Amino acid sequence: MWHRAVRLTKEEREELEQIVKHDPKAYRRERAAAILKVASGEVAYQVALRGLLVRRDPDTVYGWLDRYLTDGVAGLTIGPGRGRKPGGFPPSPQRARGRAGRAVATAGV
Numbered sequence: 289m290w291h292r293a294v295r296l297t298k299e300e301r302e303e304l305e306q307i308v309k310h311d312p313k314a315y316r317r318e319r320a321a322a323i324l325k326v327a328s329g330e331v332a333y334q335v336a337l338r339g340l341l342v343r344r345d346p347d348t349v350y351g352w353l354d355r356y357l358t359d360g361v362a363g364l365t366i367g368p369g370r371g372r373k374p375g376g377f378p379p380s381p382q383r384a385r386g387r388a389g390r391a392v393a394t395a396g397v
Contacts, residue, residue, distance in 0.1 A: 292353055294327040301327070303361060318342075319352045319364045326353060
């Protein structure tokens with residue numbers, strides 16, 4: 289089995305440990321914990337399936353490792369533009385009435 293290796297300096301390890309203990313965002317704490325486990329010799333695949341509080345897809349953990357190796361601690365943060373987009377403004381009263389009329393007309397068919 290191929291192992292993804294992560295080698296950390298003492299400073300990097302301490303920085304990740306601080307994130308695990310004190311970061312306000314739970315997702316960053318989880319990612320830092322996964323990186324520390326892989327750096328300590330655990331297999332990333334096993335960390336994903338059994339080493340975290342929530343089971344993760346191994347590709348997810350590999351992605352965290354890749355982003356950490358390229359971007360450092362900044363790679364642990366979810367980038368802007370990710371996630372659900374806002375729904376926008378509610379429909380105008382005229383559009384709401386038009387939709388309700390179509391729903392009634394099709395319901396009677």
